[in-house]
Amino acid sequence: xxxxxxxxxxxxxxxxxxxxxxxxxxxxxxxxxxxxxxxxxxxxxxxxxxxxxxxxxxxxxxxxxxxxxxxxxxxxxxxxxxxxxxxxxxxxxxxxxxxxxxxxxxxxxxxxxxxxxxxxxxxxxxxxxxxxxxxxxxxxxxxxxxxxxxxxxxxxxxxxxxxxxxxxxxxxxxxxxxxxxxxxxxxxxxxxxxxxxxxxxxxxxxxxxxxxxxxxxxxxxxxxxxxxxxxxxxxxxxxxxxx
Ligand code: ARG
Ligand code: ZN
Ligand code: CA
Numbered sequence: 001x002x003x004x005x006x007x008x009x010x011x012x013x014x015x016x017x018x019x020x021x022x023x024x025x026x027x028x029x030x031x032x033x034x035x036x037x038x039x040x041x042x043x044x045x046x047x048x049x050x051x052x053x054x055x056x057x058x059x060x061x062x063x064x065x066x067x068x069x070x071x072x073x074x075x076x077x078x079x080x081x082x083x084x085x086x087x088x089x090x091x092x093x094x095x096x097x098x099x100x101x102x103x104x105x106x107x108x109x110x111x112x113x114x115x116x117x118x119x120x121x122x123x124x125x126x127x128x129x130x131x132x133x134x135x136x137x138x139x140x141x142x143x144x145x146x147x148x149x150x151x152x153x154x155x156x157x158x159x160x161x162x163x164x165x166x167x168x169x170x171x172x173x174x175x176x177x178x179x180x181x182x183x184x185x186x187x188x189x190x191x192x193x194x195x196x197x198x199x200x201x202x203x204x205x206x207x208x209x210x211x212x213x214x215x216x217x218x219x220x221x222x223x224x225x226x227x228x229x230x231x232x233x234x235x236x237x238x239x240x241x242x243x
Pocket of ligand 3: 180
């Protein structure tokens with residue numbers, strides 16, 4: 001093991017209209033965002049408030065574009081039932097999920113920006129799904145979700161991160177250095193936003209695993225980094241990606 005984690009990415013584009021058949025440039029912009037956000041080279045990383053700078057992480061996961069697969073489907077909207085991952089349902093079958101992160105880019109999922117499969121699930125459906133309006137930072141990407149952070153958030157789930165509020169009121173995200181959050185935050189909260197959970201901590205609303213706008217999320221924590229890297233360790237559910 002070299003200690004380097006590089007994730008080959010297969011982008012599966014399923015479109016009905018020419019506009020939805022997003023450009024190679026839009027796809028490249030998303031790969032750039034993933035590399036920036038998972039290596040703390042994003043231009044907004046320096047906005048991290050001083051109370052959190054000691055826990056702000058350079059996760060150290062790299063992404064390379066392996067290939068792009070494109071397919072027409074006569075479908076205006078998809079659901080979160082994994083049909084886009086099945087050729088028999090009009091979708092595209094995953095490419096070698098043990099060695100590639102498959103991302104499906106669909107035209108629309110109603111109000112859903114994206115969703116992910118956690119480690120340990122079925123290989124055929126492994127990966128993340130993002131609607132094209134929320135993918136990358138050029139082309140059809142639409143504000144306030146036009147900086148590629150939906151994929152950053154979903155890839156966070158793909159490497160085992162929970163939502164920062166633990167999907168419950170003052171819930172547990174299984175990460176020690178992230179504060180308790182009352183609930184999901186939306187929009188662009190002003191700082192500091194105090195939790196009413198035990199101890200009234202300042203919430204880490206700028207964490208990628210909250211639900212704020214793309215421009216208002218710009219960091220993972222060291223505790224999240226440990227949890228992510230654990231999936232690549234020997235015996236871990238994504239050990240096949242580590243070299
Ligand atoms: N799974 C979330 C949803 O579909 C994604 C949230 C992404 N947030 C963002 N700022 N891009 O609502
Ligand atoms: Zn999520
Ligand atoms: Ca926590």
